[in-house]
Amino acid sequence: KVDWWFAYTEMSAKIVKGSGFPRERITVTDNAIDTISLINERNKLTEIQLNTLHHKLFPQDGSIASNYPTGVYCGRLTKLKEIPFLLKSLALIHEKIPEFRMIIVGDGIDSGKVDLFCKKNNWVAWVGAKQGLDRVKYLALGDVWLNPGMVGLAILDSFAMGIPLLTTNTRTHSPEITYLQHGVNGLVANHDYQSYADTVVDLLKNKEYLAKLQKGSRDSSKLYSVEIMAEKFKDGVIKCLAT
Structure with a gap:
């Protein structure tokens, strides 16, 4: 069982949440180029x-x-x-x-x-x-x-x-x-x-x-760029390590 999910988009997050995983442990990265x-x-x-x-x-x-x-x-x-x-x-x-x-x-x-x-x-x-x-x-x-x-x-x-x-x-x-x-x-x-x-x-x-x-x-x-996506990854990792 994983401790944290990194979802491509909000759609992905909803699917993961629907499987019973806590929403507060999902980071939406907004996949970008x-x-x-x-x-x-x-x-x-x-x-x-x-x-x-x-x-x-x-x-x-x-x-x-x-x-x-x-x-x-x-x-x-x-x-x-x-x-x-x-x-x-x-x-x-x-x-x-x-x-x-x-x-x-x-x-x-x-x-x-x-x-x-x-x-x-x-x-x-x-x-x-x-x-x-x-x-x-x-x-x-x-x-x-x-x-x-x-x-x-x-x-x-x-x-x-x-x-x-x-x-x-x-x-x-x-x-x-x-x-x-x-x-x-x-x-x-x-x-x-x-x-x-x-x-x-x-x-x-x-x-x-x-x-x-x-x-x-x-x-x-x-709203969508590699830089913004990286920032969201960083925030998610920090939150994961803090739990």
Whole structure:
């Protein structure tokens, strides 16, 4: 029997408490990544750099990236991420908003499906896997983060970019889904193509609501970092040793 539990998130803590373990001996660490480096890299990018990158990805467009509402996805292209669901939803979104653009960052077993979709639809750009800070310039073009399948630590990338994450109520999410506050820093739609697409379309057409969620995402980025997580670990260890 352990003396102290260190839980990834509040969701994890509830599971441990539900097994009969005392809540006062559980420390929620709020699992995180190096969000500060991501934020700093994002802040270095200029409007000219973003416009240039957008035109490189979508040469058929004009020179102003902000004229094109853009979704981004960054992660593995695997079954749990429900890439076919994402692609089907993108088609529905584009039917309602023809100027909509999508950037997909990542690689995996469903990369062939993504590649084929992009070849048929020049409003979607797949840039492959990008490691570390290399992914930031692509993600910085996004207005929303689209991830209908399993959500994990990528939610912290969305916060660092200052854009809301839109997902579904699938049961496959990782503990980090706890960080998503519906209507504050993201949205959770029903798990079907049309509902998800409608949620995205409604948000992109409501500039005031979109700005609110983007601010909520920026605010949330201040709550989760490696530094904050380490501090919580330290506090938990001290409390454990004091018992």
